[in-house]
Amino acid sequence: MNISITGLTKVYPNGHAAIKNIDLEIGSGMFGLLGPNGAGKSSFMRILVTVQKSTSGSLLIDGMDINDQRNKIRPLIGYLPQDFTFFSKLKTWEFLDYAARLATSLSKKERLTKVDYLLDQVGLLDVRERMANKLSGGMKRRLGIAQALIGEPKLLVIDEPTTGLDPEERIRFRNILSDLSQKDVTIILSTHIVGDISSTCHNMAMLNKGEVVFKGSPEGMIDQVRGFVWQATLDDEEFNVLKMKYPVVSTIPVDGKWEVQVIANEQPHPRAKNTNPNLEHAYVYFMENELGVSLV
Ligand SMILES: Nc1ncnc2c1ncn2[C@@H]1O[C@H](COP(=O)(O)OP(=O)(O)O)[C@@H](O)[C@H]1O
Numbered sequence: 697m698n699i700s701i702t703g704l705t706k707v708y709p710n711g712h713a714a715i716k717n718i719d720l721e722i723g724s725g726m727f728g729l730l731g732p733n734g735a736g737k738s739s740f741m742r743i744l745v746t747v748q749k750s751t752s753g754s755l756l757i758d759g760m761d762i763n764d765q766r767n768k769i770r771p772l773i774g775y776l777p778q779d780f781t782f783f784s785k786l787k788t789w790e791f792l793d794y795a796a797r798l799a800t801s802l803s804k805k806e807r808l809t810k811v812d813y814l815l816d817q818v819g820l821l822d823v824r825e826r827m828a829n830k831l832s833g834g835m836k837r838r839l840g841i842a843q844a845l846i847g848e849p850k851l852l853v854i855d856e857p858t859t860g861l862d863p864e865e866r867i868r869f870r871n872i873l874s875d876l877s878q879k880d881v882t883i884i885l886s887t888h889i890v891g892d893i894s895s896t897c898h899n900m901a902m903l904n905k906g907e908v909v910f911k912g913s914p915e916g917m918i919d920q921v922r923g924f925v926w927q928a929t930l931d932d933e934e935f936n937v938l939k940m941k942y943p944v945v946s947t948i949p950v951d952g953k954w955e956v957q958v959i960a961n962e963q964p965h966p967r968a969k970n971t972n973p974n975l976e977h978a979y980v981y982f983m984e985n986e987l988g989v990s991l992v
């Protein structure tokens with residue numbers, strides 16, 4: 697699967713530009729879209745899955761234009777929206793069977809086989825009789841994935857699936873997605889959680905205020921901040937001065953002092969030493985840069 701995006705822009709009727717002139721190439725495997733709230737992730741995804749139109753620019757999926765080949769593109773896509781909810785009166789398996797009736801033309805028998813296959817794949821077979829709205833947050837998200845997989849999509853688009861999940865569920869969820877991406881399904885996942893990207897995606901882009909501020913690999917993003925992450929042990933007063941000037945990425949109290957990490961283009965304090973960057977540092981760097989904070 698190849699997704700080719702040029703100059704994609706979305707301006708809402710109230711004049712707000714949520715997506716600004718995005719250029720992006722997305723290939724097979726798992727692609728991570730990282731960005732804070734309001735970055736434009738959901739707007740982008742709704743355009744990609746053809747539930748909303750762009751204002752300008754082009755988006756081609758395997759050469760097909762989303763604006764005039766929607767009917768061909770739709771069956772290729774499974775989508776889990778950010779605000780996905782369930783009908784309250786259905787059991788877990790019934791919900792999935794309902795989704796299968798909408799999305800496929802399978803016979804009842806075929807549907808039931810498929811439903812149990814998918815429930816097993818996302819680890820929900822033993823709760824198939826439970827009411828869908830009584831599932832835990834993580835289980836609901838997994839049922840959402842099963843629902844998105846029902847039409848055997850080639851492209852799975854998942855909007856912030858790990859928000860609100862506890863660490864164990866988050867890891868389980870990531871593992872399910874990794875398995876799927878091995879099975880010839882292209883996955884595009886949005887998140888504001890750096891750990892979701894670093895542990896699953898080889899390719900990524902970071903969005904901030906509607907713009908792509910980085911595209912490449914997580915390692916490539918980390919490389920961009922090498923030399924800009926500094927660590928120093930400071931007393932209260934030194935720390936107070938420093939935090940006025942530079943974005944702070946971590947603070948750990950040690951023996952009445954502060955072990956502080958900041959982002960800065962030059963040595964921010966005489967005792968500060970360069971430290972190895974990680975994706976969290978890179979995220980802060982690209983956020984601050986975009987906010988126009990000068991990294992002195
Ligand atoms: N229907 C809409 N009308 C007007 N503004 C919108 C609409 N949907 C989203 N926005 C605005 O567009 C920006 C991007 O929103 P969104 O795509 O939801 O970002 P994200 O998913 O990254 O949080 C936000 O400032 C949001 O308030």
Ligand SMILES: [Mg+2]
Binds near residue numbers: 737856
């Ligand atoms: Mg969103």
